[in-house]
């Protein structure tokens with residue numbers, strides 16, 4: 001399969017509408033690919049907290065509509081990154097969307113771990129409850145978002161739910177680039193999955209984002225990596241490698257599930 005990460009620039013110099021138009025055009029350029037991935041909260045801006053209320057939308061809002069159309073026009077599976085979703089009660093969620101080649105919404109994941117400690121996303125948004133995997137004609141795709149990378153138990157849950165490839169949209173800060181590079185490779189290696197991690201670039205809300213979007217194979221090898229500009233990384237990958245590597249190095253078979261550690265905080 002051929003997969004692309006579109007590392008969009010999310011900068012305070014352009015508007016959500018401009019980014020939607022640019023993202024749709026970049027997705028259409030990927031006609032012929034199988035899977036395309038966009039970053040986290042790229043329309044509203046992951047660090048533009050003051051925009052979230054204004055730019056929040058439903059699953060039939062302008063971002064979802066533009067991305068559904070772009071997926072259909074390009075004939076690709078499209079992980080459209082995430083949106084600031086407002087539900088019927090008015091609660092905001094950081095919600096990732098996966099469209100199929102016809103533009104139908106096939107997966108929706110509300111980010112479970114909210115970043116910010118006692119500020120930002122942690123206080124302005126609700127958290128998701130569900131681990132989400134989506135069976136596709138490509139393989140089983142697991143969904144996680146940005147800060148989730150710091151929580152290995154979620155990735156183990158995705159593995160147990162059958163994930164062969166995990167897509168991770170992000171808006172990771174440039175100041176913690178080394179964490180991004182370590183955590184993405186570690187999650188791919190420990191779960192023996194392909195990990196497609198698409199980070200935003202550019203600066204908004206006073207936060208410079210890391211770029212360095214990466215595709216990593218189940219051996220932990222980086223198959224493709226972006227730099228810090230707006231760019232698209234395209235790789236060819238064989239999902240059958242998951243089965244081959246899991247049988248060549250069968251560490252997952254050696255799990256001891258009965259360990260019960262006391263939880264101390």
Ligand SMILES: NC(=O)CCC(=O)C(=O)O
Pocket residue numbers: 040046115145146147148150170171172173176179
């Ligand atoms: N958008 C995010 O989830 C940011 C995560 C982050 O900055 C970190 O884990 O460090």
